[in-house]
Amino acid sequence: MWKKVFDWLDERLGLNDIYKNLLDRPEPKGNWWNTLGSASLFLFILQGVTGIFLTVYYTPSPDHAYDSIQYIMEGVAYGWLIRGIHHWGASLMVIIVFIHLLRVFVTASYKYPREMTWLIGVGLLLATLGMGFTGYLLPWNQRAYWATTVGTQIAGAVPFMGDFILKALRGGPDLSALTLQRFFAAHIWILPAALTGLVGVHLYLIIKHGESHFPTRED
Amino acid sequence: MNDETKQKINERYQKELGRGEFFWPDSIFKDLIVSLGIFIVLVLLATFIGVAPEAKADPADTSYLPRPEWYFLFLFKFLTLYGQIPVIGRIEWLAAVLIPGIGIALLTFLPLLDKSPYRHYSRRIFALVFMAVVVLDIILLTVMASLPAAPNAQELEISTRLQATGGLWIPLAVLALLAALFIFRRDVYRESTRRSLPIWITVAGSLAMVAMTVVVSARAAAYPKPEEVEVASTLVDQIFAGQDLYSVQCVECHGDDGSVAVIEGVEGLEGEEITPINSRDVLYTITDSAMYEVIAYGRPNAGMTPFGKTYGGELSKSEIDYIVIFMRYMWDDRFELPPEALKPLFPRLADGEVPSxxxxxxxxxxxxxxxxxxxxxxxxxxxxxxxxxxxxxxxxxxxxxxxxxxxxxxxxxxxxxxxxxxxxxxxxxxxxxxxxxxxxxxxxxxxxxxxxxxxxxxxxxxxxxxxxxxxxxxxxx
Missing domain, CATH: 1.10.760 (Cytochrome Bc1 Complex; Chain D, domain 2)
Known part of the structure; x- marks a missing residue:
């Protein structure tokens, strides 16, 4: 019976092909350093899931952002846990992604034929930092407000187009409801969309070229 | 890279695959264990440390010391130290935009810059030691940025100099030296007998950087700790915070229980008739946000000065919120005061007990x-x-x-x-x-x-x- 169901599904979905191409791949002998990429992916998914839960109660307006988070922490069942995981997950993700980069650098895994994987990876790092920067403002507390004030000011130091960048980031000369709205949009739509796309390409390239082996004297 | 090298690399990889493992189940097993570990760590962090409470954003409070998220601290510190350099320290965009821009560009195009096909550590000494110094500096700058601020101008100058030496000049000198050797004497990286030179430079430089950071940290340990701003996160804490603020800011005119109808003993407002703010008239007709506004803006016609920081008073946004919460739960009979908030002002005195x-x-x-x-x-x-x-x-x-x-x-x-x-x-x-x-x-x-x-x-x-x-x-x- 199960065999029949499986065969029917396999015929239509190509389950065996997936197994062969995705899971049953030979790889060089690896060790625990090889888990950093999948750990980053896991954290990205975890941040996505907890983030989706948070948006159920979070309100991106200066009048309500702070109180809505207060409510998540005090009023919502296990809201503190979801926010706690999202909060710490953000820090941990930056650490893990950074160590992942260092690992790839040290073993020179960015060399032929994996140059593009590295390039996309740097994009992923920058997008992760962007997530951190935009997410930091959302609680709309003192720390968030002033850190973003200074952060956007620094971006405004770019010669010639600094003023434009500053206004584009803030939605005006000062931090306002518009800033919060666009940081929110960047944090939950623009950057996650970019990240998802880049992760897809990154994974495709890893499957295409396989994981690199640890270099020996021969390399 | 010519086709021959490429083919060699690919053949070499096939050989490694031959004596390797399989993604399923070997690799994915490790991946799952690490992911599970991360999840457990996060749950523990969320449960036992949680998220530190912080007061509501207050654009009027310009005295607040801005601090970025910790993983940007190194950049923040770098900017501060860079600002101390004479002449070019004034050109902010050099450090704020150009140098990070170059860093990101180098990182991005690393595979195109580093064309050598060799992967083993012994053939990549330059790349490895260079990166090691950069990463160490990032870590040390983060440490320095998290230290408390120097208490006076003299100490500030000393600590800034020490920090600039350890976090800016020594790493810069080491990197410059390593790069110069790479450009002019590449043989020191190649010949195995003399390979130790760049490594020794790196080790010595790193020790000096760490030593500087230790000195700076030791000095900072003696600095007065920055005042911890208590943020009331639970309702009971907020009621207590509101009560304390009310006692300082409002009791003078409104009395400790808000029942004052004629102000006494306040210069300039003597005999002024006011509505008792603990009355239903006030509590039932004024919403929280209107109450917030009265406290923030004051009521100039009735002699009440503004209390919000933006308007010349002493109270931040969160603090006004606490006072409103306190008034609601204390006097508004539609709100039920949590039993924990009902503690006596001071412990009752027993017979013969002397109060302190x-x-x-x-x-x-x-x-x-x-x-x-x-x-x-x-x-x-x-x-x-x-x-x-x-x-x-x-x-x-x-x-x-x-x-x-x-x-x-x-x-x-x-x-x-x-x-x-x-x-x-x-x-x-x-x-x-x-x-x-x-x-x-x-x-x-x-x-x-x-x-x-x-x-x-x-x-x-x-x-x-x-x-x-x-x-x-x-x-x-």
């Missing part, structure tokens, strides 16, 4: 007196914000509190006996205190016992003075 400043007097003073008896108020220079001030300030300090003397001015005025001016016997020199309302009998009793027994400061001092071996003090119901 810390345990008994300070809370009473904070609730009923500080509103006027602090800097910048009309109070005959009598300040009451600390033990020392209570005993040693004021125009009448010599008669105000005399150990063992029940005619101490303080004791008289809180018992409805004003002090008359010795020169003009029919004029009050000090009116009864508090100007509006009375202290509760137990508070008056505490003051009397405290003065009669020599004003002990701490609970231990008071316990020694107590006559009867005191049974465990139990809080009043």
């Amino acid at each position: 400043y810390d345990v008994h007097i300070a809370p009473i003073v904070k609730r009923y007196c500080i509103s006027c008896h602090r800097e910048g108020k009309e109070n005959n220079n009598y300040l009451m914000t600390s033990y020392e001030e209570v005993l040693t300030t004021g125009d009448n300090v010599e008669n105000n509190i005399i150990a063992g003397d029940e005619n101490s001015y303080l004791l008289q005025v809180i018992q409805d006996t004003p002090i008359m001016d010795p020169e003009k016997p029919d004029e009050e020199m000090i009116g009864v205190m508090p100007p509006s309302g009375h202290l509760k009998p137990d508070a008056i009793e505490a003051f009397i016992r405290w003065v009669m027994n020599g004003m002990p400061e701490t609970a231990e001092d008071a316990a020694e003075l107590s006559v009867v071996p005191t049974p465990e003090t139990t809080p009043a119901p």
Whole structure:
């Protein structure tokens, strides 16, 4: 019976092909350093899931952002846990992604034929930092407000187009409801969309070229 | 890279695959274990450390020291140190945009810059030591940025110099040296016998950087810790915070229970008629946000000054919120005060027990007196914000509190006996205190016992003075 169901599904979905191409791949002998990429992916998914839960109660307006988070922490069942995981997950993700980069650098895994994987990876790092920067403002507390004030000011130091960048980031000369709205949009739509796309390409390239082996004297 | 090299690399990889493992189940097993571990760590962090509470954003509070998220701290520190460099330190975009831009560009195009096909560590000494110095510097700058600020200008200069040496100049010198060797004497990276030179440079430079950071940290350990701003996160904490703020900011005019209808003893507002703010008239008709606005903007027509920081007052946004919460839960009968918020002002005194400043007097003073008896108020220079001030300030300090003397001015005025001016016997020199309302009998009793027994400061001092071996003090119901 199960065999029949499986065969029917396999015929239509190509389950065996997936197994062969995705899971049953030979790889060089690896060790625990090889888990950093999948750990980053896991954290990205975890941040996505907890983030989706948070948006159920979070309100991106200066009048309500702070109180809505207060409510998540005090009023919502296990809201503190979801926010706690999202909060710490953000820090941990930056650490893990950074160590992942260092690992790839040290073993020179960015060399032929994996140059593009590295390039996309740097994009992923920058997008992760962007997530951190935009997410930091959302609680709309003192720390968030002033850190973003200074952060956007620094971006405004770019010669010639600094003023434009500053206004584009803030939605005006000062931090306002518009800033919060666009940081929110960047944090939950623009950057996650970019990240998802880049992760897809990154994974495709890893499957295409396989994981690199640890270099020996021969390399 | 020519096709021959490429083919060699690919063949070499096939060989590695041949003696390798399989993604399923070998690799994915490790991946799952690590992911599970991460998840457990996060749950533990969220449960036992949580997210530190922080006050609501307040654009008016320009005194707030901005700090970025920790993983940007190194950049923040780098900018500060860079700003100390003469001449080019003034050109902010060099450090803020150009140098990080170059860093990101180098990182991005690394595979195109590093064209050598070799992967083994021994053939990549330059790349490895260069990256090691950069990463170490990032870590050390983060450490430096998280230290408390220097207490004075002199110390600030010294610590900035030390930080600039350890976090900017030494790494810069090491990187420059490594790069110069790479460009002009590439053989030192190639020949195995002399390969040790760049490594020794890196090790020595790193030790110097770490040593500088240790020195800076050791000096910073002696700095005064920055004041921890307490943020009330639970409802009960917020009610208490609101009560404390109310005691300081509002009691002067509105009384400790908000019942004042005619203001007494406040210069300029004497005799002003106001609506008791604990009345249903006020509480039922004014919404939270309107109440917030009255406190923030004041009511200039009725003599109430603005209290919000933006408008010249002392209160931040969060603090005004706490006062509104306090008023609601204390006086509005539609709100139920949580039982934990109903604790007595001070523990009840047993027979023969001597009260102390810390345990008994300070809370009473904070609730009923500080509103006027602090800097910048009309109070005959009598300040009451600390033990020392209570005993040693004021125009009448010599008669105000005399150990063992029940005619101490303080004791008289809180018992409805004003002090008359010795020169003009029919004029009050000090009116009864508090100007509006009375202290509760137990508070008056505490003051009397405290003065009669020599004003002990701490609970231990008071316990020694107590006559009867005191049974465990139990809080009043």
